[in-house]
Amino acid sequence: MxxxxxxxxxxxxxxxxxxxxxxxxxxxxxxxxxxxxxxxxxxxxxxxxxxxxxxxxxxxxxxxxxxxxxxxxxxxxxxxxxxxxxxxxxxxxxLGPPAAEVRLALEPPAPVKGKDTEARLTVQLVRPDGTADDSGAPPVVRVSVGRVEGLERTGPGTYRARYVLPDTRYPEVAILVAFSAWPSPQSVHGAYGRVLVPLAASVNLPGTTEPDAEIAIDIAGQTFGPAVAGHDGRFRVPIIVPPGHRIGQGRVVDKVGNVRRMPIDLRLPPTDGLACVLQPQRLPSDGVSQARLVCATSDAMGQPVDDARVTTQVRHGTLRGPTRAPGGLLEWRYTAPRKLVSDERIEVAWPQRGPGSRESPALELVQGPVAMTRLEVGDALVHHGARTRVEVTARDAFDRPRPGATVELSALVGTFGPAEEPQPGTFISAWAPPATGAATDVDLRARAWGPSGHEPARITVWRAAGELYAGVSDLAGLPVPGQPLRVDGREVTTGTDGTVRLGPARPGTLEISHGVWTGLTRTVHVLGADGPVFPLERPLVSSAASQRVRLAPEIPVNVRLKVSGTRVTYWVEDANGQVLMGREVFVSLTGGQRAEERVEEGRTSFTVRAPGPVSVSVADVATGVTALAEVRP
Known part of the structure; x- marks a missing residue:
């Protein structure tokens, strides 16, 4: 079979x-x-x-x-x-980052003050196999003395800049430290490197000796001079002083040939032997975000110091470290505080090297973005031709007011006035429906996001109504607008709210990468038209808040009636909300009596005295428009 x-x-x-x-x-x-x-x-x-x-x-x-x-x-x-x-x-x-080393080089390698004013700096990002790496952010370069200007990319993993020498005339050592972040410019991950540059000084050394004598000076094994003193004994010897040499050896020959040797104090001040770089320099106040602090040390001669006792102080966050690396490098990890502070400061010092060996890296602590939006409308019933107050409240993930947000108001009909922020996180506007029309219900909607971030750190993907969306945010979660993304080879750009629509969720794998920071990527797996999607995250911008109002036909005036306990206040206003002064009205109570009546700025108030609930009606005599309310003593 x-x-x-x-x-x-x-x-x-x-x-x-x-x-x-x-x-x-x-x-x-x-x-x-x-x-x-x-x-x-x-x-x-x-x-x-x-x-x-x-x-x-x-x-x-x-x-x-x-x-x-x-x-x-x-x-x-x-x-x-x-x-x-x-x-x-x-x-x-x-695991990244791909770059294992950052190499720095100067041309000329040992510039001389008084002769050179700047040098060309080259920074190379190198993989473990020695090839150039072009996946990281442009390096952040810090220098102990002088300044670095005009950093620009000149090739794969290669950057050039100008190193401008300091204006001081004494010799010292410049410490240049570079950090290349990966996969985004706000990451703590990446490679770093440093170079120690001895800056010799070319000066004319003045002095006084015997009249008409010859004087020569030996510094670091090199002889300068001889120069002949004048009849008054004054002289100037052109010398080049390398850093770390504070004493020269003078040799004086008088007119009859006698030779005298003497030490000459060059009177050089203490120099800076410390340079630090902090990456990133902008952190959210969330209690968990970290920055990487790397410091390089140098002795007076331009040699690294492996056992330097560098101290650190911080006001609000925490510092963990240091860990030591070859070449006199030290590293700390800074963790931001959870509370909002504006005076955070990191102090780094090397007391044994002198008072000039101090650093205070710049650090900004920022609040997270809007996470919750609430909308309140002044009136549940609004007449055509009138307007009503609209209040939007923006809060962050810790339920703190979020000032500076962008607020977008919308409705199918009517217009909104500009949103103003009278107090942090609270935005006030007004909605004005059309002048005429039939009765209907209208949904007022409010979206709030931001404020906008500056540098990309994350790509977020989420799903809504069968569509996929992506957003770019910084380390604090603030949306970053105008960011180029590549989605399976297709180029898109984030809008003003940092988000972009990717289209229907189709089964397959979606590769999303930043158009500039190529290491910043997101792989999204769509396992069916109805999902699931992995990884799936919360939307970058919180959903809109809405409130429905009843839109009624237009009326010539509006009678307002406000009850607070037993106190009643009424007034008449026009369609634009302006109080109409001296308007004739008729007031009626179903029981009790009015007392303590008072008029202030067109608004009349009185107290209801009655043993039980009382209905109060206020009618505008000219139009018959009436408002009703109940008072419960």
Missing amino acids: LLLCAPAWADTLEILGPSSAVAPDGFPVALVRKDSAGRPVPMGKPSVQADGAELREDTAEPPLRTFVVTPRPGARDVVVRANVDGLAAQARYV
Whole structure:
């Protein structure tokens, strides 16, 4: 007997994760089991391991099982292995940053004060194999003395700038430190390097000796002179003083040939032996964000000091370190405070090197973006031709007022006035419906976001109404407008709110990368037209707040009636909300009596005295427009 079997396709197990180099501070992955048709299906409890990393299970997103992978220090790649229901999968992830070294060089390598005013600085970002790396941000360069100007890219991983020598005339050592961040300009990850540049000084050394004598000076093994003193014994010897040499050896020969040797104090001041770079220089006040502080040291001769006792102080955040690296480099990690402060300051000092060896790297702490928006409309009933007050409140993720936000108001009919911010995080506008029209319901909507950030740090992707959206934000979560993105080879740009529509969610893998910072990428897995999508995040801009109002036909005047306890206040206003003075009205109470009546700026108030609830009506005599309210003593 011959038995024929139709082929059967078994289920598969896949690991979903990034497709490009990953950052050392961790990344998400997910397990998905697919049936023979490629559809995600439920799975049992998986066994997951990670070589070179710590692994923890994240919030469940059925039918996916999600995990956070945190690479161990020093790891260059991570391998994730998974087994479930007799199925197995494996994925390998390469860690960034690609650049392993930042090389700095000056031309000329030892410029001389009094002779040179500037030198050409070259900065190269180099991979472990010696090739140029072009995936990181332009390097941040700091210098202990002088300044660096005009940094520009001249080739793959290569940048050039001008190093302008300081105006001082004494010899010293310039310390140049560079940091290249990856994958974004606000990342703590990346490579750094430094160069110590001895700055000799060319000066005419003045002095006084015997009349008509010859004088020569030996400095650092080099002889300068001889020069002949005048009849008054005054002389000037052109010398070049390298840094670190405070004493020269003078040799004086008088008119009869007698030779006298003497030490000459060059009277050089203490010099700066410390240079630091802080990356990034702008952090959110969230209690977790970090910056990397790297300092380079040099002795007076231009040599690194491996055991320098450098001290640090910080006002509000925390500093952890230092860790030491070869070449006199020290590194700290700064963690921002959670509270909002405006006077944060980091002080770095090397007391043994002198009072000039101090640094105070610039640091700005910023508040996060708008996370919640609330809308309040002054009136639930608005007449055509009138207007009503609109108040928008913007709060951050810690429920703090968020000033400086961008507010967008919209409605199908009517217009809004400009939004003003009388107090932080509160924005006031007015909505004016058309002058005439029928009764209807209108939804007033308010969106608030920002304020805008400046440098990209994250790409966020989310789904809404079957569409995918992407947003670019800085390290504080502030949206960054006008950012170029490449989406599977297609170029798009974020709008004023930092977001861009990507189109319908179609099954497949979506690669999103920044158009300038090529290391800043996002891999999105769409597992079906109706999902799931991984990783799926919250929208960059919070959803709009809305409130429905009843739009009524126009009226010539509006009678306002306000009750506070037993106190009643009424007035008549025109369609634009202006109080009409001296208007004749008729006031009626169903019981009790009016007392303590008072008129202020066109508004009349009185107290209702009655044993129980009373209905109050106020009618405009000329038009018959009436307002009703109930008073409960």
